[in-house]
Amino acid sequence: MKKRLVLLGSTGSIGTQALDVVRAHSDRFEVVALTANNSVDLLILQAIEFLPKVVVIANELKYQKVKDALTAMPIEVLAGEEALRAVATMPEADMVLTAMVGFSGLLPTIDAIKAGKHIALANKETLVVAGEIVTELARKHGVKLLPVDSEHSAIFQCLMGETDGVEKLILTASGGPFRSWKAEELKKVTRADALKHPNWCMGNKITIDSATLMNKGFEVIEARWLFGIEADRIDVVVHPQSIIHSMVQFVDGSIKAQLGIPDMKLPIQLAFAYPERLSLGSDRFDFFACGGFTFEKPDLLRFPCLRLAYEALDKGGNSSCILNAANEIAVQAFLEEKIHFLDIPRIVEQSLHQIEFVKNPSIDDYCLTDAETRAFALTCITKN
Template sequence: MKQRLAILGSTGSIGVQTLDIVRENPDRFEARILTAHGNWEQLARQAREFDADTVVIADKRYYTPLREALSDTDTKVFAGEEAVAQVAASGAADVVVNALVGYAGLAPTVAALEAGRKLALANKESLVVAGAYVMPLARERRAPVLPIDSEHSAIFQCLAGERAAVRRLIITCSGGSFRDLPREALASVTVEQALHHPQWHMGAKITIDSSTLVNKGFEVIEAHWLFGTPAERIDVVMHPQSIIHSMVEFDDGAIKAQLGTPDMRMPISYALFFPERAHRPQERFSFVEHPQLTFAEVDRVKYPALDIAYDCLRRGGTAACTMNGANEEAVAAFLAGRCAWLDIVRAIEYALGHAAFVAAPTLDDYAAANDEARTLAARFLNL
């Protein structure tokens, strides 16, 4: 029986690669619901190719052209962020793939879990912002949460079938766009330089987050909520080749690692097929072509965002939500040429230093913290 998928963010990097998996396995999956933020033309093409039942364009300005583009089909067309959350809870899908970017992914995550849907999660911000709310909800509704992030998929695969106690999780880090750039040169880096990731082909926002290591800090927080591991037992190690995606060390000293080419289709397919694995004969790894795997400590002076994220995890409450909101505002400003790269982390520090803190937040508290963080970051950046 085919699994019916709702792919939130189908025109983004993860969404497009998820549709590649659907295209490779028409006997296993069908894309019934597709959503996008503003790319209505690509969304219309996807809806036609996959004969989608429903599409949602989050930016309401594009509702009319999308509706007209699909007027000769049976596809239902909706608009608005509220509609994205509503289709995430729809009975028309068995699995929700949340590939949205940023805080916007939280409401659909909550809606999907409330409805008891299996959630394949690429939107790490859902757990960074509100892991204390999201994971108990998943347990209460018995809704599986399967990670799509390559690092967390690697940990998930290493833990499969294990009963042994875990000593630590080891998250690998490519180092991002500026790993080989001296600290003194960071003041003048450009958007174009920051978007040139040495290993991965990703969307603009996550590529910038990788360059500051904000993304790696968020992955530490995400790992805590997914696997229940405290901050002091989650390590980050630099691994420039991006072949080992993460590792788990057990109490007997044994370490399991998941290796593979830096291709997001592997963790996506693992989440969709679990507990099985996909048949992907074109995927071949050659150790001969990758004869050297190297590791190094992260330069925490060069990349202060990593320790900021650890501190937010230890503080709990709305701290990580504030970090995320300020980061989203600052990254958007950097991509628009309105602030320097170094200002991204400075804006985060400013927001954390001035924001209200709620120790046991509700969803409304998270929303307020997100709004306040954005306002504070904008003030710091003179936007």
């Protein structure tokens, strides 16, 4: 029987590669819902090819274009945030891929968990913002949270069959495009510079997060909740080749690592098919052509976003929610060339100091914190 999938964010980098996996294994997977925020033309093409039961365009202004294009198809077309949350719980679905970007993925993911849907988790902000609540809900409803991030998928694979005796998790980082840049040079970073990731092809937002190392900070927070490991047992190692995707060190000193070429289809497919492994027709890693592996300590002075992520995780409460919201606003402003690259950590740090701390936040508290932080971060941009 085919596994029936809802893809939240089907037109982004993860979503389009997820559909590559479905194409390659059409005998194993069926798409029952596709959603997008603004990418109407691609969403329409995807709907025509995969014929889901439901298509959702979050931007209600673009509803009519999607509706008109699919009028002859047996596809229900919906629009808006409530529709996104509704398809996350549709009875026909077995698994929900959460590939939406940012805070917007939190509530649909929670709805899907409450409906008993297993989650292929690509929206790291869900655990960054509300990791304790989300993981507890998953336990309560018997839902698997299967990581799609390459680093967390690597750790997940290293722990298969062996979850006891873990000493530490070791997340690897490429170091981004500015790994070897001096602090003074970072003042001159342009949008084009920051979007040139050395190893991965990703969306604009996550590419900027990789350049600041905020993405790695988010991954530390995500790992803390996914694997139940405290922050002081989660290390980050810069590995520019991006072949070792992450590692687990055990109490006897042995280390397991998951290796492979940078290809997001591998962790996506693993999450979809778990506990099976399916054939993947990608290139294979060549040990004799690689030229060796190198490792470096991350520089928290040049890349303070990683430091700020550890600090937010250590403080707890709504601090990681503040971290995420301020970063989303700052990154968008940088992409719109309204601020400089080094303004991103400055705005995030100001927000962490200014927004009211809530020790034991509810989901409503997280939503309020998110809104307040975004408003505050926007004032930091206008003053820039």
